[in-house]
Structures are given as C-alpha cells and as structure tokens.
Amino acid sequence: MADRVKGAFDRLDRRQFLKTAVAAGTAAAAPEVLGVTKALAQGQANTLVIAAPATPQGLDIEFDVSLGSIDSLGALYEYMLAYEKIPDPQDPNVQREDTGVHPDKKYGLALRGRLATDWEISNDGRKATFKLRDGVRSNWGNLFSAEDVKWTWDRKFNLKGQGIFQTSVLGLKSPDQVKVEGPMAISFNLEKPSPILLKQQCNLANPIYDSKKIKQVGSTDDPWGVKFLQNESAGFGPYRLQQLTRGQQAVFQARDDYWDEKPFMKTVIMREVPTSASRLSLLQGGAVDIAQFLQPREYQSLKGNPTVVFDAVNASYMIWLELNAKIKPLDNVRVRQAMNLALPQEEIIRTIYYGLADPQKAPMPYIYPMANLDYYRYGYNLEAAKKLLAEAGLPNGFSTTLSYNAGDPTQEPIALLYQTALRQIGVEIQLDKLPAGVFYENVTKRQKPIIFYLDSPWTPDPGYSMFLYFHSKSYVDYSNYENPKVNQMIESGLETLDDAVRKKTYDEVQQMVMDEAPWGFIAYPKYTLARKANLKGFTYYTSNNLRFQDFKRA
Amino acid sequence: MSKVLSFLRIVGRIARVRPRFVVGYVIVLVAILAGLLAPAIAPYSPIEADPTQFLEPPSWKHLFGTDAVGMDIFSRTIYAPRIDLTIAVVGTLLSAVAGSFIGALVGYYSTGRGVRVWASYAVMRAADVLQAFPVFVFAIALVASLGQSIQTVVLAIAFVNAPIYLRLMRAQVMSIREMRYVEASLVAGLSDLRTIMRHIVPNAMGPVLAQLSINVGWAILLTAGLSFIGAGVRAPTPEWGSMIAMGFQNVVTGQWWPSVFPGLALAITVFGFSLVGLSIEVVADPVKRRALVRDLARVSLCAAPGAASLSAKSTP
Numbered sequence: 001m002a003d004r005v006k007g008a009f010d011r012l013d014r015r016q017f018l019k020t021a022v023a024a025g026t027a028a029a030a031p032e033v034l035g036v037t038k039a040l041a042q043g044q045a046n047t048l049v050i051a052a053p054a055t056p057q058g059l060d061i062e063f064d065v066s067l068g069s070i071d072s073l074g075a076l077y078e079y080m081l082a083y084e085k086i087p088d089p090q091d092p093n094v095q096r097e098d099t100g101v102h103p104d105k106k107y108g109l110a111l112r113g114r115l116a117t118d119w120e121i122s123n124d125g126r127k128a129t130f131k132l133r134d135g136v137r138s139n140w141g142n143l144f145s146a147e148d149v150k151w152t153w154d155r156k157f158n159l160k161g162q163g164i165f166q167t168s169v170l171g172l173k174s175p176d177q178v179k180v181e182g183p184m185a186i187s188f189n190l191e192k193p194s195p196i197l198l199k200q201q202c203n204l205a206n207p208i209y210d211s212k213k214i215k216q217v218g219s220t221d222d223p224w225g226v227k228f229l230q231n232e233s234a235g236f237g238p239y240r241l242q243q244l245t246r247g248q249q250a251v252f253q254a255r256d257d258y259w260d261e262k263p264f265m266k267t268v269i270m271r272e273v274p275t276s277a278s279r280l281s282l283l284q285g286g287a288v289d290i291a292q293f294l295q296p297r298e299y300q301s302l303k304g305n306p307t308v309v310f311d312a313v314n315a316s317y318m319i320w321l322e323l324n325a326k327i328k329p330l331d332n333v334r335v336r337q338a339m340n341l342a343l344p345q346e347e348i349i350r351t352i353y354y355g356l357a358d359p360q361k362a363p364m365p366y367i368y369p370m371a372n373l374d375y376y377r378y379g380y381n382l383e384a385a386k387k388l389l390a391e392a393g394l395p396n397g398f399s400t401t402l403s404y405n406a407g408d409p410t411q412e413p414i415a416l417l418y419q420t421a422l423r424q425i426g427v428e429i430q431l432d433k434l435p436a437g438v439f440y441e442n443v444t445k446r447q448k449p450i451i452f453y454l455d456s457p458w459t460p461d462p463g464y465s466m467f468l469y470f471h472s473k474s475y476v477d478y479s480n481y482e483n484p485k486v487n488q489m490i491e492s493g494l495e496t497l498d499d500a501v502r503k504k505t506y507d508e509v510q511q512m513v514m515d516e517a518p519w520g521f522i523a524y525p526k527y528t529l530a531r532k533a534n535l536k537g538f539t540y541y542t543s544n545n546l547r548f549q550d551f552k553r554a
Numbered sequence: 555m556s557k558v559l560s561f562l563r564i565v566g567r568i569a570r571v572r573p574r575f576v577v578g579y580v581i582v583l584v585a586i587l588a589g590l591l592a593p594a595i596a597p598y599s600p601i602e603a604d605p606t607q608f609l610e611p612p613s614w615k616h617l618f619g620t621d622a623v624g625m626d627i628f629s630r631t632i633y634a635p636r637i638d639l640t641i642a643v644v645g646t647l648l649s650a651v652a653g654s655f656i657g658a659l660v661g662y663y664s665t666g667r668g669v670r671v672w673a674s675y676a677v678m679r680a681a682d683v684l685q686a687f688p689v690f691v692f693a694i695a696l697v698a699s700l701g702q703s704i705q706t707v708v709l710a711i712a713f714v715n716a717p718i719y720l721r722l723m724r725a726q727v728m729s730i731r732e733m734r735y736v737e738a739s740l741v742a743g744l745s746d747l748r749t750i751m752r753h754i755v756p757n758a759m760g761p762v763l764a765q766l767s768i769n770v771g772w773a774i775l776l777t778a779g780l781s782f783i784g785a786g787v788r789a790p791t792p793e794w795g796s797m798i799a800m801g802f803q804n805v806v807t808g809q810w811w812p813s814v815f816p817g818l819a820l821a822i823t824v825f826g827f828s829l830v831g832l833s834i835e836v837v838a839d840p841v842k843r844r845a846l847v848r849d850l851a852r853v854s855l856c857a858a859p860g861a862a863s864l865s866a867k868s869t870p
Contacts, residue, residue: 277806297609297622301807347605351623406784409803413603416623416790420603431789433702 045553048265048535050546051279051288055250055272059241060229061205062161067293068250068270070204074547075252075268076139077207077235080130080149081119081198084110085539094311095539095550097202099460101369101499108499109198114260115144115208115236116201125193125497130201132184136259138210139233139240146186151211153178155224165475166205169459169467169494170194192495195502196461203459204543210234238263238549247272252548263549264537276409283308283530290546291530295409296354299528307533312356315527316365316456316542319357319410321402321520322479327449330400334392336517339450340378341385342421343520352413357523363513364465365456366524367542370503375514378521386425397426403451407436411452414522443478450520453478458543462506463494470513481518564850571849572836578829585823589635598626600633600792609809619811621801625790627812631819633792638823641704641787642773645711646766652712653719654762658750660720661727678724681717689714693776697785707786711773718769719762726758760838767834771827778820794820 056072058064083097098110105111107121116130136144156163157175170190172178177189188197200206213234214225225234233241238258243251252268271288273279280298283291284305299310321339329335345359358366361376389397402418404411415431422429429450434442443451455476457465468474471490472482486509493505527544537550569576592600598616604624612619618627660677663670684692693710700706730736731754739749778795780786787793789800794816801812836842 275803277803280806295803297804297807297809344605351605351608412789412800413623416603416625417605419790420601420623423602433784433788435784 044267046264046266048268048290048548048551049288050268050270050290050292051273051282052270052292053272053274053276053279055246055248055270056244057246058230059233059244060161060226061207062155062159062163062229063226065162065205068272070543070545071270071548072233072241072250072252073204073207074541074543074545075237075239075549076233076241077209077237078136079114079204079207080116080201081111082114082202084112086110088313088540091311091313093536093538094313095537096313097460097539097541099367099369099542103499107198111198111202115149119198119201121197125195126190127187128197129181129185129187132186133259134184136236137257138213138236139255140210140213141257142210142212144208144210144236145183146180148208148211149186150178150180151214152207152209155209159224159226162205165468166200166203169464170197170200171494193497194494195497195499196459196464196494199459199461199464204541204545205458207235207237210236239268242267254549261549264552265548268548280530283532286532289532289535289551292546294528294530296352296356296528299356299530300354302530308530309533310528310530311538312526312528313540314358314367315525315540315544316367316458316460317454317525317527317544318360318365318456319414319452319454319522319525320360321522322443322446322448322451322453323518323520324446324449324451324480325482325518326446326480329392329394329398330449332392333516334388335394335398336520337378337515338385338388338392338425339422339427339520340517341381341388342418342425342427343378343522344380344417344421345522346380348414348417349523351417352410353523353525356528357525360521360523363470363510363519363521364462365460365542368457368460368462368465370462370499370506372507372510375507375511376521377514378517380421382421382424389425389427395426397422397428399428399430400449401432402429403432403434403439403442403448405436405439405452406433407439408452408454410525414452418520444475446478446480451478454525456542456544460542462502462510463490466490466506466509466513467494470509470518479518481513481516483512483516486512567850567853568846570853572833572846574829575833575836578826578833581822581826582830585635585639585819585826588632589639592629592633592636596626596629596632598629600625600630601790603790609804609812611809612811618815619809621797621812622804627797627815630792630797631794631816634794634797634816634819635823637704637787637791637793638774638777638795638820639770641707641711641777642770645708645777646715646769646773648708648712649715649769650719650762650766653716654723654755654759656716657720657723658727658755658758661724662731662746662750662754664724664728677720681720684714685717690776690779693780694783694785697780702785702788704787704791707777707780710780711776714776715769715773718765722761722765723755723758726761727754730754730757761835764831764835764838767827767831769831771824771831774820774824774827 052068054066054068056068057066058069059072061073083099085095086098088094088096101108102110115133115136117133118131119128121128132146133144138144154175156167171192171194172190179187179189181187214228217228218225231244238255239252240255242253249272250270254263254266273282276294276298279291280294282288302308302310323330323336323339325331349355349357349359361373362371364371366373389395402415404415419429419431442448443453457468467490468476470481471477471487489505489509493502496502496505527540529538531538534554535551536554537552539547539550541547565576602625607620607624608622610616610620616626616628618631620626656677660674664674692714696710696713697706700709736749736753739753777786781793781795782799786795789796797816798813804812836846
C-alpha cells in the first residue's frame, strides 16, 4: 500500500500536483457548498435550497426578529387569519397580500380563515369573536383548541418582549380581555374599538403556539417555554424543524399531517452564506434555488441569464435617518428640514439602489392604505437648505456624526453621498461605522445624533405604522420625536372604525410628521428575490419574509 | 558635483549586483512622492462623491476608474500613502523607540541578582504574553477598546510591534555588555544608563534598523487590514485597505477596478519596504556586507579596462 502511494507521488508532476492541491483545497474550504450541490444533484426537485445571509438566531418571535428567524416563522407556525392573495400589479409572476380597503368585503378587508374559520365583530367594535378550525394538529400531534390562542396571548402579557407592543397597539390591558368562549371559540374584548383587530391576526408576530407541548416541556422556572422555543417550534404550520445548526444551516421538513394543502417543497435547506457575492455565485452556479438579499448591483448582473431571474416588488421596507430630536442642533425643526433638503434621494436610488427602490415621500410604507405622498415637501435643494440653516441661527453650518451599520453595504455609500452634499451647505458629518453586532443597540439607546434605520411595520395599517415610529411612548420612536397632538391623533385613529375618518386623521398626522421631519427620508427599497427561473410561487408579504410553502418547481 | 556622481556610480554598481535593492528604494520613493505631491497631481478630490460618475471603468478621464459613489480611484490611490505611510512609519518608530529602550534595559540587567533581574524577567514574560496573541486579533481588540481613529491605529501598531524590538535589542545588548569597552566605560565612572545609551545601544542598532523597514511594510498591511474590516480609518479617508473593502464586492459583478488598483498599490509598496529592509540587513550584517563589497569589487574590476583578461586570469 505504501509503495503504491509512493509510486503515485513519483508519477505526479508539478502541474498535476498543483491541480490536485487546488481541488483538495477547494473541497476542504467549501464542504458546505459541495454538500448543497450534492443534495440538489440527487434529483430532489422537492427540495428547496436557500442561500441566506444568516441562519435563525432564535425561533421565538418574542425575542428574535432577525432575517433567518422570520423566514422560519411563516413555515413553522399558523395564524388565525391571512390576507387573500392577488397578482402583483407590476410583476404578474409574483403574488402578494391584498391589504387594500374593500368596502364590499366583510369588515372592509380581503381576509381568509386559517386557524379561525369565521369571525364576527360587535356593532360597537369592541368585541371580536373567532370560531376556530377543528382537527388541526401541531407538529407535536396535539389538537388545536381555543386554549392555544388564549395561552399565546397570555404569553405576550407575561414575557413583555415584543408581544407587549402587539397587546398595547390593540388596547389590550389585561390577559382577561382574551376569553375562551368554548372549546373552539375565542373572543377579544376591548375597552375601545380597534380597526386593526383583524389585521393583527395576520401579523407574523402573532403566531399561535401549541400550548400543550410547551406546558409539557416548560419547567416551573420557564413556564412560557422561552428556552424550548429558542431552538424548537411548537406550532400548527406546514413545516417542522428538522435541524438547526446556527452559523451553518437550518433544515425544515414538510408535515404530512398538515391540515391544509401539503407543501410542494418537502425539504427546505437554509444555508448560511454570509457574503452576498458568494450567494450570487451559488445561485448562478445552480447550487441553490434562492439567493437572498443580494446587493442591488448584483441583481443587475442576473439580467440576461436564462436560468436565474429576480423579482423586485414594492415593499413595506423603509430606510431613513433618525434625526435625534433631543440632540442639538437637531432639536430645531428647521435644521431637520434642512437635513432633508440636502438628502440626494434620487441620486441615492439611482447610484446605490440601481432603481430597486423608490424615494420615501411619506412617514409610512407607500404600499399601505392611506399613505399620502403629497405632503413630502423636500427634494434636493441646497439653497433652500442653507436658508433654513441661516434661519435656525447656523449660517455657517455645524458638525455632527452620522452612524451607520457596517453590516449593511448600502449604508456607507449613502452616507458618503450625503456627506458630500452636506459639505456644500457647511454641515460637516463624521462617519461613524458601527459593527453590525452593536448597531441596533446604538439605535435603541437613542444617543446618536443621526443614525440609519431600516425597518418595516408588519401590519399594513397607518395607525399601527404611525404608532410604532412616532408615538412618544412607542419603543421604536428612536428619533425621540414627541408631539402631544400627534400622539393624541394616532391614538384616536386607532380607536376609530370609520375608514373615511381615519384617513382624514392620518392625513393630518402624516402632514405634521413630514413638516417636523424627525427622519431624514431616504427610500422605499423593494423586496427583491433572486431565484432559479423554474421556481414559481413567490408571494410577497408585508412582513418581508418567505413562506416556503408558496414555492413550486415548474 | 563629484560627490553626487560618485554616489550615483555606487548606486549604479549596487543596481548591477543587487538590482532588487534599487527597485525597493524606487518603490518607496515613488510612494512617498505620491503622498507628498498628491494635492498637486490628483485630478479630483479624494473625498468628494460624484453620483453622476459611479463605477466608471478606467479611462483617460478617470485613470483608475471610479468607485460605487463616484470617487476617483486614482486620486484616492495616490492620496492614500499620506495616511498609510504616516500611520505605519509613526507606529513603527514608536514601537522601535519604546521596544529598543526597554529591550536595552532588560538586556543589560538580565543577569546577576536583585530586583532589576526580576523586573527584566517580568518584562520578558509580559512580552511573551503579548506575542502569544495573533497580531491582527490583538490590534482589533485594541482599536475596539480605544475607539476608532488614526491615533488608535498608530497605537495598536506600536503596541503589537514593540516586543519584536524589545527582543532584538535585548539579545544584542546581552552580547555587547560583555565587551571590554563596556567594562572600560564603567570603570571610567559612567553610569549604567550613560553606558547603555552611549556605548551599547549605538552598537546594537543594526538589526533594529533592518527590522524597521520590514516592519513598516507589515504596519501598512496591518493598517489596511484593520481598515478592510472597518476597524481602521473612517470613510471616506483615502486609505488602501478601506478602498479595497469598499470595492471588493463589485469584483463579482465585473467592476474590478475599485479594489484592484489600491490592492496593487498596497502590494507593491509593502514589497518595496521589504526590499529596503533587506538592503539594510545586508549593510548591518558584516558577513552579508562583505559579500556585497566583494561583488561590488568584482563589478568594478569587470568595468575597468582589461578587466575581462584579469577576470579570466583570476578564474581557476
């Protein structure tokens, strides 16, 4: 044996040696890539392979809304209601939720039942009763009942994670307001009417848990299953989690006992591929079906490729600058307005987004009902910006810091364009690059004068959106904006069922917010998905996540 | 004039026997001149974005093309030595001065008895601990704890390189301190410190000087590496590492120029400093120096009339 090996080495010339070494090195360096290729090469048409920037950090929506986590949620959990689907007006290959106002439909919304089969709202709008679906089993085999819904909402009150926002935006003050009305009926009892009660049942943040399983595994010190749900799921969705190796991959298996149409994709492999260039290469090489979150210019490189396509649809994403209203000189409205007048929106969209975004002209997603773009009063106008600065007592400008996320490759170039523009009105900004790991901590601390933020309110409603970002009591009011009249009007709109009255209220709120400019309004990036051409069924959700059950192979 | 001619003649001879040395000096000189003359020769501002000119390929208008926000790569590339070389040289000098001084004391007091010996021992163990960390990781930790700025990068470079000089100087001093002339200076009444500074350190500087140039090259790489991962200088300061970082994702989509040109500049400059370091090492090392002198003499003989026959005769 040793002689045979020696002989093989003797016959190896330099070129052969180099070839062998390169092949061995590649195999050693990229076992994941080869593994993915192998999985697909085995002819698994029912296997969906996704190159994602990150695997789920956690699987509990209460504490984790990272990208990998929200993609997992829609597969593992079921919701009370869902919006009906319609073809995207700009890309007929894509489906999207019908979130519009439909006076001809029940309660003005295009909803379909999921775990709820029927729903009624009392005349005063304060009580909603849901009849629940029989015979639905969780991934642990437990039967769904009203107790699961009750337990789910009790959990939000007890854990005080993001769920507490879901309760407060509905006006729920106590767990007792969610009542079991029978084994398969539940009611929400509010002190004041809420126009978003039904919409909230579709929100990705409100999945229904299998309470029996969690009670079974939860210990006395963890009755709400926080530890269990970090790495596992207990839901009624179409998939179960087969494997989660953070930093490497998550594997999902379609459930044979799912109550609704069985997913076409029996296995879903979510591979972590941190750099977008690598995700692009894997897609172009046919090793994955979907490459998520590529850079705008990388999508352009897919044009003309017959096997790989990308869909770009108008989305609920917004990217803006938090102009901290409690830090001088940004506490001055005129200064904030000047900062908006110096923002080269169009150039940013053309240069950085390659057209895969639209200018942000409202303080809420432009795809949502009642969004009004007419109040945008800025646009790139350096003369007007200088004039406003002079009126604010800063004719020579000022110096400040702009913080951005090192993990988002679009933010640095936007900051550079903005810095160049601001220099022309005498405003010197120092760029403060924050590592991705501490960026959000810095946003939430609200101590940076100007900081980027990319976000989307998941419920397609003006009240939900405006409350989230501009109500001074919201935990997401990161610009420290505070206007008692705006607070009062947002609250009033969240207690009004008449859409015409709500529109009038939120028109006024949008105008006030736009005038007072707590944000530097940048862009509405599109939701963009690069996929194999033979992969069909992509549906856009306002929570900006994938649902694996939508996909089929042509 | 004759002195200049004589110098140039020597340089010419060295170029014939050790051409790589001259290449090194030329590269370093060009990098320094580029940095110094950048304001005069750069066609565009190195920090002004021009969104109408983003990702333009190399052309007569933009020799090295433009980056994703329309900044001129050529202008930024020639401005970058101002930052890279300054950080590297200052950081390396700081480390050399501090490391050499401590190394000289440690070397001088490393034998015998008493507190000084223990202090020397403690310093060497501390240096062991410092050197046990990977240099890059250690530098990142320093920048992360002290904050992101040019001064911090300089400090990081000084800190991670100081143990190298400490060890070099210690080794040199330990051999020199046994020399008769050192004993003589002590007998003459000079204090330890004066003996070290006047008689030992000047004779121990050779290896330190040789290391200096090599370390400047490493320091440039370290600066670029820190900037590449976002821990170095702040954008849009023209710096090779941050330029490579800003452009490397474009390579996949075919726009190679934003990162390739600064990458080449970085590689060539580090190579240049390495060659300069090599030349200093030759001069400092008596054995290598003798070999160089021998080669130079051979070239002189070859260049002289009748050299061919002389050379032929002397060849066995």
